Amino acid sequence: MRILSLILSTIAFFSTAFYAVAEFPDLTTAGGVLYFLMLVILLLIFITAIVLSLPSGIIRFGNKF
Numbered sequence: 001m002r003i004l005s006l007i008l009s010t011i012a013f014f015s016t017a018f019y020a021v022a023e024f025p026d027l028t029t030a031g032g033v034l035y036f037l038m039l040v041i042l043l044l045i046f047i048t049a050i051v052l053s054l055p056s057g058i059i060r061f062g063n064k065f
Contacts, residue, residue, distance in 0.1 A: 005053040013046035 020039045025032035 002053045002055070006050060009046050009049040009053060013043065013050065016042055016046065 016039065020036075020043070025035045027033055027036060
């Protein structure tokens with residue numbers, strides 16, 4: 001289940017990043033700034049999901065002793 005979550009989060013991250021670059025909003029308007037900030041928050045959520053669904057041997061949290 002973690003592998004499926006990792007794959008889906010990675011696909012969603014890259015598709016959202018591609019869409020953000022391809023359809024870059026107009027930052028001179030308040031709507032464009034809000035849209036861009038929502039895309040950044042969405043990308044941060046995907047990064048968090050990717051890190052949390054990585055196998056436990058890759059990233060270790062806590063004491064290393």
